[in-house]
Amino acid sequence: MLTKYEVGKIVNTHGIKGELKVFPSTDFIEERFAPGMSLVIEHQKQEIEVTVKSTRSVKNFLLVLFEGLEDINLVEKYKSDLLYVAKENMQELEEGAYYYHEIIGLEVIDLDKDEVLGKVTEIFPTGANDVWTIEKPGRKDVLIPFLNQIVKKIDLEQNKAWVEVPEGLIDEN
Incomplete structure (x- = not known):
């Protein structure tokens, strides 16, 4: 089995020429689904390597067509399947940039109060910046924008991130 990271879910077909409607769940959407990019469809516990023809x-959503699968009859079986990128097909990031899978699961610590806020469970791209969903046990989830003035330090080895939370950002109720 490949070491791989989820990049999207196939939710439906589109038209008769083999396009698949994909809900992306990744960072760097343009690069992940660029023509020529190699992805993996996990179908009935099998890994099927595919190459993006167009997006x-x-x-x-994205409408994605894979090389050699340009017919609805060839792709209908993939509805509800997940799409992955193999680890070896991921590009190196510049310093201070992170993949979603590296951030999800981090323990987030409020620097001012020196207390654990919770763990990052999801990341939403908003265009301007990403927003982290932090699950607080027994409390409402917290949404933290991924901005330098808020996220002060990330240590992947310790599996932690330290934040300075502006007043009013977290509902204490």
Whole structure:
């Protein structure tokens, strides 16, 4: 089995020419789904390597066509399957940049109060910046924008991130 990271879910087919409607769940969407990019469809516990032929955005979805699968009859079986990128197909990031899978699961610590806020469970790209969802045990989830003035330090080896939370950002109720 490959070491791989989820990049999207196939939610439906589109048209008769083999396009698949994909809900992306990744960072770097343009690079992940660029023509020529190699991805993996996990179908019935099998890994099927595919190459992106074309991609176009429609609302919150992507319409993706894979080389050699240009017919609805060839792709219908992949509805509800997950798409992955193999670890060896991921590019190196510049310093201070992180993949979503590196951030999800980090313990987040409020620097001012020196207390654990919770763990990052999801990341939402908003265009301007990403927003982390931090699950607080027994309390409402916290949304923290991934901005330098808020996220002060990330240590992947310790599996922790330290933040300075602006007043009013967290509902204490």
